[in-house]
Amino acid sequence: MTLASHADVSRLKRTHPGIFTKPPLERLRDWCLWLGFLGVMGFGLWWIDASPLRVINGLNKLGLLVTLMIPPWPGDGFWDYCLAMAETLAMAFLGTLIAFVVALPLGFLGAKNIVPNWLFHFGLRRFFDAFRGIDGLVWALIFVSAVGLGPFAGVLAIAVGDVMVFGKLFAEAIENVDRKPVDGVRASGGAGLHVVRLGVFPQVFPVMMSHVLYFFESNVRSATILGIVGAGGIGLQLSDRIRINNWQEAAFIILMILVTVAAIDAISRRIRAKLI
Amino acid sequence: MSLPAGAHFARRLFFREARVSTITQTNGRLSSTTRAERIHSFEDRYRQQQFTRRNWTLLYGALFLAALIGSVAVSDFSIPGLLKGLPMAWNYIAGTLPSLSVENFWADLADWYWGLRFWTRLLVETILMGFVGTVLGGAVALLLSFPASRNLVENTGIYFIARRTLEFFRTVPELVFALIFVFAFGLGPFAGVLAIAVHTAGSLGKLFAEVNENVDPRPIEGVRASGGNWPMIMRLGVVPQALPNYASYLLLRFEINVRGASALGLVGAGGIGEDLYVAIRQFEYTDISAIMLLLILTTSVIDISCESIRHRLIGHNLTQSA
Numbered sequence: 001m002t003l004a005s006h007a008d009v010s011r012l013k014r015t016h017p018g019i020f021t022k023p024p025l026e027r028l029r030d031w032c033l034w035l036g037f038l039g040v041m042g043f044g045l046w047w048i049d050a051s052p053l054r055v056i057n058g059l060n061k062l063g064l065l066v067t068l069m070i071p072p073w074p075g076d077g078f079w080d081y082c083l084a085m086a087e088t089l090a091m092a093f094l095g096t097l098i099a100f101v102v103a104l105p106l107g108f109l110g111a112k113n114i115v116p117n118w119l120f121h122f123g124l125r126r127f128f129d130a131f132r133g134i135d136g137l138v139w140a141l142i143f144v145s146a147v148g149l150g151p152f153a154g155v156l157a158i159a160v161g162d163v164m165v166f167g168k169l170f171a172e173a174i175e176n177v178d179r180k181p182v183d184g185v186r187a188s189g190g191a192g193l194h195v196v197r198l199g200v201f202p203q204v205f206p207v208m209m210s211h212v213l214y215f216f217e218s219n220v221r222s223a224t225i226l227g228i229v230g231a232g233g234i235g236l237q238l239s240d241r242i243r244i245n246n247w248q249e250a251a252f253i254i255l256m257i258l259v260t261v262a263a264i265d266a267i268s269r270r271i272r273a274k275l276i
Numbered sequence: 277m278s279l280p281a282g283a284h285f286a287r288r289l290f291f292r293e294a295r296v297s298t299i300t301q302t303n304g305r306l307s308s309t310t311r312a313e314r315i316h317s318f319e320d321r322y323r324q325q326q327f328t329r330r331n332w333t334l335l336y337g338a339l340f341l342a343a344l345i346g347s348v349a350v351s352d353f354s355i356p357g358l359l360k361g362l363p364m365a366w367n368y369i370a371g372t373l374p375s376l377s378v379e380n381f382w383a384d385l386a387d388w389y390w391g392l393r394f395w396t397r398l399l400v401e402t403i404l405m406g407f408v409g410t411v412l413g414g415a416v417a418l419l420l421s422f423p424a425s426r427n428l429v430e431n432t433g434i435y436f437i438a439r440r441t442l443e444f445f446r447t448v449p450e451l452v453f454a455l456i457f458v459f460a461f462g463l464g465p466f467a468g469v470l471a472i473a474v475h476t477a478g479s480l481g482k483l484f485a486e487v488n489e490n491v492d493p494r495p496i497e498g499v500r501a502s503g504g505n506w507p508m509i510m511r512l513g514v515v516p517q518a519l520p521n522y523a524s525y526l527l528l529r530f531e532i533n534v535r536g537a538s539a540l541g542l543v544g545a546g547g548i549g550e551d552l553y554v555a556i557r558q559f560e561y562t563d564i565s566a567i568m569l570l571l572i573l574t575t576s577v578i579d580i581s582c583e584s585i586r587h588r589l590i591g592h593n594l595t596q597s598a
Contacts (some may be wrong), residue, residue: 018428044408047490048465048546058461058470065460083350090347133575134540134568137451138549140565141556143303146368147361151351156365185512229542232351237450239543258447 069251081253082239085260088233091151091226092219095158100212103163107170107208108196114174125171131164136222140231153233158219158226166211173207174200206275212274213268220264224257372565389566395548399574401465402547406534409469411477414526417442420477421484422510428488428496442485445478450536454545465546472533480529487521488514498516520589527582527589534578537573 013020023029074081108114110124140157147153182199190198227235234253241250309317347353374388389395423429424438453474457467496513504512541549548567555563 038409041406041411044404044469048405048408048469050466050469052462054466058457061460062456065456086346086350089350091355093343093347093349094353109517123430129579130572130576133572133579137539137542137569138552141542141553142368143365145556145559146365152353152357152361155351155353156361207296221447221449226450228455229452237457240450242459254448254452256443257449257452261447 002121063105065247068247072251073248074254075246075253076248077237077249081234081256084227084232084234084237085150085256088223089260089264090225091158091231091233092216092223094155095223096162096216097217098155098159099162099166099215100208101157101162101172103166104208106163106167107174109172110171112165114179114200115197125168128164128171129158132168134161136161137229137262139227140226141229144230149230151234153236154226154231154233157231158223161221164213166215169211170204170208173204173211177203182254209275210272213272215263217261217268221261224261227228299372305467334598336389337452355485367397372561372568374562374565391551391563391566395551395567395570398548398551399570402541402549403534403574404539405465405469405472405480405537405540405547407531408524409472409529410476410533412520413468413473414480414529415475416477417480418522420481421488422514424481424485425488427493428510428514439479439485442478445474446482447478448475450475451540451543454540454543458544463544463546466539468537468545468547471499471545472537475536476529476533480525483525484518484522487525491517522584524589527586531575531579535575538575 016213021027106124110121110128112121115121136157139161140154143153143156143160147156177200181203182195185195185199223233224238225236226233227233227237228239230236234257238257240249240255241247241253303377308556374384376384377386388457420438420442423434424442429435429438429473432521450471454468454471457470462469491514495517496509499509537547538549538552542553544550548571551569552564552571554560555567
């Protein structure tokens with residue numbers, strides 16, 4: 001094998017210019033995209049008032065906070081924090097469970113192969129999609145206003161936020177089932193409900209469970225912060241500690257959250273691996 | 277084909293045993309077992325499998341019940357409470373809906389969206405926060421993803437540190453970062469953007485590292501063989517292969533971040549959440565539904581456009597990953 005010499009390269013450039021340079025129209029488009037990107041980025045930085053001075057000042061203050069956080073120490077509220085953490089887990093669990101129970105029939109209704117009505121199916125899907133755009137914290141704020149402070153509002157917020165996503169995921173899982181067991185049940189004389197129970201359900205159940213476990217994990221993460229708007233759990237304690245500048249205890253709570261989330265992730269990963 | 281004597285002996289042993297034992301798996305190949313015996317053995321095995329399966333189901337059921345009872349006890353959740361609370365929640369949501377009449381539709385609509393100009397400004401701010409946060413976080417994620425890929429670094433220490441850093445960025449909730457940054461950098465969107473950027477760096481860094489670990493090693497070796505140093509290998513051997521996947525994940529994250537930016541306002545970190553917070557706290561019912569509808573529309577438009585770009589970038593096989 002020999003390497004191409006400079007003369008060869010220049011000859012190749014002459015004979016095949018298209019390989020070495022992009023056509024001008026494409027280059028123009030790339031330039032426009034980059035300019036647009038930089039423009040939006042610059043505008044955004046200007047809008048949020050970013051300046052090196054601000055970054056340096058903030059980092060100084062952040063460094064101060066970190067020194068205040070060390071060592072993380074629970075003070076005398078350790079058992080309160082444990083209870084609040086249990087409340088957080090309970091909120092995530094109940095929220096996921098309620099969302100699952102409500103989304104199960106919705107998922108079947110939203111699946112093309114169960115309800116073959118195009119308009120109905122399309123409408124339900126768009127409905128699911130639309131409500132996904134609202135963050136869980138906003139739901140929590142609304143439910144705190146509606147049913148009062150406490151974990152109950154958090155449970156409802158998690159449930160409502162998840163129903164929409166579950167509905168969509170379940171509908172997709174149901175649409176992807178193998179047709180053969182369904183045909184088998186129908187051929188042996190099963191009615192509509194039999195088909196759903198014996199032909200579709202055994203196929204989609206593991207998929208659904210895996211989704212549910214995954215969402216339980218992510219709900220534990222989001223439940224830790226719902227307390228910031230008053231929906232119970234560890235977030236309430238954390239935002240209180242930050243508000244009264246008790247950084248050692250705040251750091252302890254953050255560490256607690258990290259450990260709990262890691263533990264829940266590990267457990268649910270193991271169960272999910274077993275399911276699939 | 278001749279087997280050693282020992283194997284012959286073992287085979288004979290096995291077959292003789294198979295004749296007396298009906299539980300050994302025979303698959304009906306042996307002529308000496310009767311039909312009844314085979315059915316019996318099949319049913320035995322079936323019963324055994326069913327037994328273990330039922331035990332697992334029972335175990336999971338018991339765990340589930342324990343978790344359920346524990347949760348209900350801790351969160352003082354109750355069915356009467358639910359029955360009482362749900363109509364309250366429903367009334368609240370119904371109360372936020374505006375009164376629109378057919379004959380006076382446009383005036384009613386203008387009345388409902390009285391603050392449209394102000395809200396649009398905040399909405400633009402929310403989208404900008406999501407954009408800048410995604411870009412800054414993506415840049416950090418890109419830098420950290422190379423040392424966090426097992427196939428690209430030989431030093432285990434660097435790999436370990438990069439991975440743990442990403443994990444920390446990812447696991448601390450965005451809102452907690454926002455709370456701390458509001459304290460350090462002052463109220464306003466700047467703190468929000470930083471919070472988004474840090475969280476994005478963590479989650480995108482992990483995804484980018486996974487992309488890096490799946491690249492074809494041949495271009496890397498090519499660059500190394502022609503004398504490239506480590507940054508050159510990353511730039512010329514890894515990035516060109518992984519670029520479409522990076523872009524796709526960035527777009528996905530942008531969608532998520534716009535949604536997240538709308539919530540950051542609740543702790544004073546800028547965006548439309550600030551006004552939503554005020555509206556909810558002051559019970560300005562119709563404002564709540566107006567802002568939520570705006571949010572839903574915006575996020576839907578962003579979702580749909582990002583999805584179509586993503587599909588054009590890497591084809592239709594990307595499954596959604598949060």
